[in-house]
Amino acid sequence: MQYNTFKRLIISSSVLIIFLLNLSSAGSCQPGGGYLTYDRLTSTIKSLVSQHPGLARLESLGQTAKGRDLWVLTLAKENTVPVSERPGLLIAANFEGDHLIGSSLALATAVYLLAGYGTDQEVTNCLDQSVVYIIPRMNPDGAEQMFAPIVNGQKTNTTPFDADNDGRLDEDGPEDLNGDGLITVFRVKDDKGLYKISTEDPLLMKKAEPSKGERGEYSIYPEGIDNDKDGFINEDAAGGTDLNRNFMHAYPYYKENAGKYMVSEPETRALIEWMLKHRNVAIVLTYGESDNLITPPNTRGNLSSDRPLDLPRAAIAQNAGANKVGMIQAGRGGFDRFSFMMGGGMPRGSAAETGGTQTTAASSRAMRGSRTAATTFNTADLDYFTKVSEKYKELTGIRTAPVLRNPEGAFFQYAYFQFGVPSFSTPGWGIVLPPDTTRRGRPGGGRAPGNIEAPADMGANAAAGGGQTRTVQTTGGGGPGGGDFPGSGGMGTQGMQSGRQQETESLTPGIDATFLKYLKANNPSGFVKWQPVKHPEYGEVEVGGFSPADISNPPAGQIQELGTGHAKFAVFLTTLYAKITIAKTEVINEGGGLFRIKADISNEGFLPMAIRQGVQARAVKPTMVQLEIKPEKILSGNNKTNFIQSLDGSGIRVSYEWLVKGKSGDQIPLKVVSEKAGTATTNITLK
Numbered sequence: 001m002q003y004n005t006f007k008r009l010i011i012s013s014s015v016l017i018i019f020l021l022n023l024s025s026a027g028s029c030q031p032g033g034g035y036l037t038y039d040r041l042t043s044t045i046k047s048l049v050s051q052h053p054g055l056a057r058l059e060s061l062g063q064t065a066k067g068r069d070l071w072v073l074t075l076a077k078e079n080t081v082p083v084s085e086r087p088g089l090l091i092a093a094n095f096e097g098d099h100l101i102g103s104s105l106a107l108a109t110a111v112y113l114l115a116g117y118g119t120d121q122e123v124t125n126c127l128d129q130s131v132v133y134i135i136p137r138m139n140p141d142g143a144e145q146m147f148a149p150i151v152n153g154q155k156t157n158t159t160p161f162d163a164d165n166d167g168r169l170d171e172d173g174p175e176d177l178n179g180d181g182l183i184t185v186f187r188v189k190d191d192k193g194l195y196k197i198s199t200e201d202p203l204l205m206k207k208a209e210p211s212k213g214e215r216g217e218y219s220i221y222p223e224g225i226d227n228d229k230d231g232f233i234n235e236d237a238a239g240g241t242d243l244n245r246n247f248m249h250a251y252p253y254y255k256e257n258a259g260k261y262m263v264s265e266p267e268t269r270a271l272i273e274w275m276l277k278h279r280n281v282a283i284v285l286t287y288g289e290s291d292n293l294i295t296p297p298n299t300r301g302n303l304s305s306d307r308p309l310d311l312p313r314a315a316i317a318q319n320a321g322a323n324k325v326g327m328i329q330a331g332r333g334g335f336d337r338f339s340f341m342m343g344g345g346m347p348r349g350s351a352a353e354t355g356g357t358q359t360t361a362a363s364s365r366a367m368r369g370s371r372t373a374a375t376t377f378n379t380a381d382l383d384y385f386t387k388v389s390e391k392y393k394e395l396t397g398i399r400t401a402p403v404l405r406n407p408e409g410a411f412f413q414y415a416y417f418q419f420g421v422p423s424f425s426t427p428g429w430g431i432v433l434p435p436d437t438t439r440r441g442r443p444g445g446g447r448a449p450g451n452i453e454a455p456a457d458m459g460a461n462a463a464a465g466g467g468q469t470r471t472v473q474t475t476g477g478g479g480p481g482g483g484d485f486p487g488s489g490g491m492g493t494q495g496m497q498s499g500r501q502q503e504t505e506s507l508t509p510g511i512d513a514t515f516l517k518y519l520k521a522n523n524p525s526g527f528v529k530w531q532p533v534k535h536p537e538y539g540e541v542e543v544g545g546f547s548p549a550d551i552s553n554p555p556a557g558q559i560q561e562l563g564t565g566h567a568k569f570a571v572f573l574t575t576l577y578a579k580i581t582i583a584k585t586e587v588i589n590e591g592g593g594l595f596r597i598k599a600d601i602s603n604e605g606f607l608p609m610a611i612r613q614g615v616q617a618r619a620v621k622p623t624m625v626q627l628e629i630k631p632e633k634i635l636s637g638n639n640k641t642n643f644i645q646s647l648d649g650s651g652i653r654v655s656y657e658w659l660v661k662g663k664s665g666d667q668i669p670l671k672v673v674s675e676k677a678g679t680a681t682t683n684i685t686l687k
Contacts, residue, residue: 034556035100036107037147038068038140044107045071045136052114054078055127061135062270065159068140070270075113076131083131087577087676088280091570092135092271093287095244095411096155097142098552101559102287105428106136108563109570126574133281138267138411139243146549150176152183153548154239155289156257157265161240173237174224177533177543183223183234184528184545185315188538193219195314203527203544204512205311222315223543225536235322241265244288245409247272249417250375252408262409271411275419279621282607282676283573284415284423289552290407292377293426294398296389301376307404310510311545374417380612384422391572396565398430403515403551420614421676422607424573429554429562431518512546519550526550578649578677579605580623582670585684590659594635595686597658601625601672603647609677610646623647623674627658635659662686 036044049056055077060069076083091109093102113132116123126132137143141158145151152174174183187195187205194216198204208216222234242257243265251262263269275281295304377385393399404427407413415423519526530544554562583602590596601623603609610620622643631640637658647654662668666686673679 034559035104035146035553038137038144041103041107041137041140042069042071045073045110048110048114049073052117055114055117056110061274062266064139064141064157064267066141068144070138070140070267071136072274073110073134073136074131075110075127075134077117077127079128081129081678084278084280085679086130086280087282087574087678088131088133088278089570089574090133090135090275090278090281090284090415091286092138092284092411094137094139094143095286095288096242096552097139097144097157097239098146098153098155098548099287099289099427100143100146101428101553101562103136103143104556104559105287105563105566106134108559109567110134110136112564112567113571122571122575126571130574130577131280132570132574133278135271138271142239142243145239150174150181150183151549152237153551154237155242155244156239157241157243157267158239159241159265160238168228173227174222174234177223177225177535177541178528178531180528182528182547182549184543184547185220185312186223186533186535186538186541186543187218187220187530188535188541189217190219193217195220198513201513201516203516203529205314207314219318220311220314221318221538222312223545230322232319232322235319243267244290244407244411247409247411247414249373249413250408250410255408258409268411272414275415279675281419282421282577284412284419284421285570285573286410286412286415286423286425287428288410288412288425289403289405289427290410290412290425291401291404291427292385292412293389293392293424294401294430296385297377297382299379299382301379301382303377303407304401304404305508306406307401308508308510309403309515309546309551310512312551313510315545374613374616377416378612378616381422384607384611385424388422388424388573388576392424392426392569395569395572396430396562398426398565400430400432402427402429402431402518402554403511416613418617418619420610420617420619422576422611427552428566429558431515432522433514433517434521515546519546523550523555576606578603578607578609578647578674580609580672580674580677580680582672582680582682583653585670585682587684587686589664589687593661593663595660595662596637597627597660597668597684599625599656599670599684600653601644601647601656601680602651602653603649603677604651605649605677607676608646608648609644609674612646615646620646621675623672623677625656626671626673627656627660628669628671629660629662633661635661660686 045058049058055075057074059072059074061072062070064070074083076086091106093106094100095102109132113123113127117127118124139157142154142156145154145158176183177186194207195205195218196208196214196216197218198206205218205220208214224234226233240257241259241264245252245255245258246262246265246268248262252258259265259268263272290303290306292303297303407425410425412423412425415421516527526547528544528547530542533541533543535541581602581604582599583604584598584600586598588596588598609623614620622645625642625644627634627638627640629640634640638656642656644654660668664687667683668686669681669683671679671681
């Protein structure tokens with residue numbers, strides 16, 4: 001090994017080790033700990049770029065509402081092939097403000113690639129032949145709230161939003177009642193409450209089951225007070241749009257935190273505009289709070305169900321109906337036709353409120369025979385996702401997902417369904433339970449490793465009402481002691497709503513018991529034990545519950561191992577690209593100045609030149625095969641310019657043939673250009 005190469009290896013390895021140790025130096029989300037503030041993240045990125053001028057370039061996609069840059073790192077070795085013509089992997093992270101582990105994994109991948117160039121052959125090939133784009137933090141404004149004196153697990157950005165539709169912005173945020181710097185929940189004794197302390201673990205709550213003779217003893221609320229005196233607690237905190245609910249595919253119309261309209265935020269619009277300028281992106285990997293890697297899509301193309309926590313969900317459920325506060329009502333529990341104009345909502349049951357699913361008879365007739373938007377992964381693409389999932393679990397060791405949520409308007413959905421490329425999402429960490437918590441010999445219970453199965457001890461005992469559905473009943477008088485379900489979606493102490501309103505929504509049983517067992521074994525501070533507090537409105541209450549920082553992030557001590565595993569997985573993804581080659585050419589002299597040219601075009605990569613969804617969505621340009629000769633010199637056979645919609649990998653070929661006029665010794669260029677698989681050229685000599 002040459003001295004300079006050896007020296008570079010030592011320096012690069014030291015940078016990687018120091019970086020990862022720095023990330024894992026603490027277990028909290030506080031400045032100076034294991035997770036990085038925006039300023040520390042920015043300085044780290046700039047330092048990496050300055051140390052690798054020929055490999056790394058830094059630019060800003062745009063800025064947030066608070067003026068923070070959305071950084072994108074471009075990693076590629078500059079050579080004769082322009083970066084824009086190479087297949088690219090996009091890694092994007094931290095869409096949800098509380099998901100700091102995503103940023104850490106994205107940054108660890110950048111360090112791994114830069115440290116490995118010139119010493120690791122796969123890394124070197126990756127940066128010589130392709131390009132890796134890394135956006136470590138898509139929601140820097142929201143993420144910065146995780147380093148505030150009081151952490152509430154905010155997923156949204158900080159754009160002001162009138163969540164309760166009362167004409168005021170961000171006027172009812174949380175309060176730290178017990179002074180621990182975390183916003184959890186509080187429980188209060190209530191004769192009309194729906195919950196009781198779990199007999200399996202006194203830290204948990206369960207919904208009382210009258211059919212089993214159980215009586216509700218508590219109500220559960222978000223930690224805070226009713227600042228605006230409307231009967232709801234913490235229903236209008238600062239900020240308002242969840243970026244991973246704001247993209248175009250499966251956009252959750254008029255749902256909480258989805259934004260005013262799709263791609264309404266400066267962050268999401270900046271990313272979409274960048275994507276449209278970078279059509280060479282061939283694979284997308286996002287770190288977020290939904291998953292299709294630990295558990296790939298099933299045989300029907302559906303993703304695994306969400307894995308929520310019922311305790312915080314039960315508290316949030318108390319604010320059901322808060323967005324109706326500012327609406328004009330007509331009669332008992334209804335809204336008149338002016339509601340939308342006055343309050344920004346829609347009449348109940350309208351197409352807009354239900355996500356646009358209701359149609360008139362005329363519009364239904366017009367839609368007959370037309371193709372609807374895909375909502376499940378194309379079955380022809382599933383084998384690719386299964387193979388990648390297997391490799392992901394092998395490299396990272398992650399088999400069981402932590403807390404997850406169903407994707408709606410998520411970026412990785414847009415990347416697959418509309419941008420048309422293989423798109424993967426993972427929380428970037430998992431949970432491992434102590435051996436004595438396994439069932440049938442498998443960690444965490446369930447079927448095969450990686451499959452999602454509700455823990456046996458949840459179901460009907462879940463805090464928000466086990467089973468797959470629940471009925472939320474809301475009545476007037478939402479203040480303490482008022483109504484059948486105190487504070488749970490009536491029009492508050494002002495008595496604005498009369499009658500009873502019922503809403504039924506599908507719910508997946510929570511994983512509270514499983515997650516608590518994981519925390520006890522791996523991160524005991526992740527659950528705040530119940531402690532008595534004097535509440536200004538509810539009197540004697542108890543504050544406790546899951547720490548918001550630890551719901552979405554593992555202890556920082558795990559970053560080093562997780563970072564290395566995910567960096568290796570990113571490198572693996574770059575070995576899967578479709579690879580266009582001119583596999584064979586042949587010239588036959590037919591005499592009289594006529595020559596027959598034959599050529600085989602092959603895809604030597606693993607992925608097809610366009611996955612089936614990319615073809616169906618018409619999102620990927622067909623591959624062009626062009627014989628660079630004047631059209632009039634082609635007498636028969638294929639056209640001068642031809643297009644391949646897609647071509648499977650692993651050596652699948654397609655053949656072309658032209659009969660041309662020329663003379664011996666002429667050189668005719670043959671060029672193949674693929675949007676996702678690069679370019680191949682050769683000169684064919686007539687002889």
